[in-house]
Amino acid sequence: MYKIITKTRLAASINRLDVQAPEIAGRARPGQFVVLRVNDTGERIPLTVAGQDPAGGTISLIFQETGKTTRALAQLSAGDSIRDILGPLGTPTKIEHIGNVVVIGGGVGAAEVLPVAKAFKAAGNTVTGIVGARSRELIILENELKAACDKLYITTDDGSSGRKGFVSDVLKEIIAGNAAIGLVYAVGPVPMMRVVANITREAGIKTTVSLNPIMLDGTGMCGVCRVRVGDMVKFACVDGPEFDAHQVQWDELISRLAGFRQEEKISVEQHAPGCTCKKE
């Protein structure tokens, strides 16, 4: 059991849980994730390690409520426990001195770029951050990201905070402004990462994305997270989750993310509060 020490509401549907997991807190590196199971009947889901306090033995998990399990997770409070947490998993981000690095976070992806931005900054890079959300209420970790980046741009689809538009608009401007960008690092919804990849491919800028396929064990034993990168089939949980954005087969990733959409819907309906549907 992994005890929740603090719970923080970051936005309307986004929560942060700081969870007691000393071994993971002591070892996790930027880019890595955990697989957790809320309770005994729960499924295993992957979540990025968004922060860690090795001295206090806690890790931060930041997640958006999108379905049955993330809702169940959001119901938990400080003092409650998560049944199982396995980690840290995945290959850590390759942090090196490059020069100018642009990190891009879409939606809850902002939480996932935070540790990466911090690490690139600590390695002597000039870090430009771009985070985007639908509207102001969904912008998270603004102060933390400001502290981690040399410059931070915020975009909202409706213009309620920062620039109106998409993260890709800002990225295009930065590229047009002739900044020598050594690396673009993007995490967020697949359509966003794909747009970023298309822009930087044209500009010839190396780009890394952190992919989010369906996972089960997270240790390389099942292959549900397989993605096609160039000519190779890779398991995102062990070979990734970060890959060269210009090599990723985006259509296949999008298709595979929909593999259990019907069942996900059933699960949400079955567990909805006040649901009177009969169990089989």
Added chain:
Amino acid sequence: MHMQKRIKINERPASERIKDFKSVVLGYNPEQARQEALRCLQCKNPTCVAGCPVEINIPGFIKALAEDDPAAAIAILKDKNNLPSVCGRVCPQEEQCELKCVLQKKGEPVAIGNLERYAADWEKNKSNPGINVATASNNGIKVAVVGSGPAGLTCAGDLAKKGFAVTVFESLHRAGGVLRYGIPEFRLPAAILDDELRYLESIGVRFVVNALIGRTKTVAELFNEGFRAVFIGTGAGLPAFPGVPGENLNHIYSANEFLVRVNLMRAFEFPRYDTPVYVGKKVAVIGGGNTAMDAARTARRMGAGNVTIIYRRSENEMPARREEIAHAREEGIEFLMLTNPVSFHGDDKGFVQQVECVKMELGAPDASGRRSPAAIAGSNFTLAIDTAIIAIGMSPNPLLISLTPGISTDNRGRLIVDDNLMTTMPGVFAGGDITGGETVIQAMGMGKKAARAIENFLR
């Protein structure tokens, strides 16, 4: 002399059992067990023992059953075997102990597996007293076992009996390895496995789940924490895919994914359990091993009307147990032999609709003695399916090895070990599928051998 036939074991009829995940085989009743035990000739130099990788005193435990003393039988079994109710169910006895039984020459061998199962199940009956097995007093020496499959559990149990302080590290949230996530409930009920694990805990084995050695902590850190030796039994968990077009379409699973969803995550109880699994009406299972049989029979129980096993060789070459092939047939599984998939076709949303296959013919035997199949040009045909499960084999899980400098592998990714099962890293031993073992009982035999080697190493 007319030889008595072996007592048939009780099984549930196929029409009934395909509707649930409960045990197919029901086992012997006391009188059946006694009658079968009486068939044993009690050989002075028993050849059956040599056929058992963990060297059970087979005539000894059978004699106890013939004398209607199951308590003595289980004590004899547990002296050598830490998981008798598992072995009685999943060992391929026809290739092991029973193959070496002298009765085999003239008729049917003694049903050693069925009798082992009977004795173990007798003990599980709550009204029976638990059997105490002699264990050495705790010597305080810490040994780490990585992986809680058959190899790790056997090694851990034997080390605990020798007095070592054993901790088993498992990456999944439940212990048991393939016994938990791979072998379905209808062959090995989870409750039976749980009982075996509780027995191991009762003799001092400690389990730590959610610990992926290499990532959660390294092998070097285990030594720093005071473990004096490490046994690696991390299995062959890396699934192979055929490498054909369309294999990443939706509703195409590796057998591991499919079985983990159903067995470990209990997707057969979805949506009471949260993990989903989709099983369509027409399922193709690719492969001919036990994993393929388990996947096919599981799909049938999940409601698939039509399940076809597609195998590139002929039935003679099928690595699956004969008993399980027969069970699959009884349950309506169809077999398409000498057939190999060349591609999968899907709809515009990326869900599988068809498997395109080619007919095969067997050529000359290869170096391993198996006749290698070759495609017959122009024999392509398609089969309408809505689900496919790939069960064409597994290779050693490379993760721990890649994160442990100092351990060497051969060109097939298997850990290189010496005669004592010690790897190229001093104090680190390995056994089971990670070193090239293939069956549960082989893994257990290696776990047993490694426990002896670790004891010698630490003395």
